[in-house]
Amino acid sequence: MKQGIHPEYRQVVFMDTTTGFKFMSGSTTTSNETVEWEDGKEYPLIRMEVTSDSHPFYTGRQKFAQADGRIDRFNKKYGLADEE
Numbered sequence: 001m002k003q004g005i006h007p008e009y010r011q012v013v014f015m016d017t018t019t020g021f022k023f024m025s026g027s028t029t030t031s032n033e034t035v036e037w038e039d040g041k042e043y044p045l046i047r048m049e050v051t052s053d054s055h056p057f058y059t060g061r062q063k064f065a066q067a068d069g070r071i072d073r074f075n076k077k078y079g080l081a082d083e084e
Helices: 072-076
Strands: 009-014 022-027 035-037 042-048
Touching: none
Parallel strands: 009 042
Antiparallel strands: 009 022, 035 042
16 A cells, blocks of 8 residues: 555544534544544544434435335226235
């Protein structure tokens, strides 16, 4: 591996701006802001608009539309009941 061409990999704190949820992860992202973490040390702070704490898919607030298949659409169109 060549020396001096790779960005610095370090621990950073990511914060969800909509919920205030914070988590620490390794990253090469840089930031001018810092925050004190639970261990008492200061880490760079990266603000994010959407994380798993606020995304509708991960929180269960997302609604899924049922996609009917060809047979179901045919049965609905011609008034046929499902035979079970």
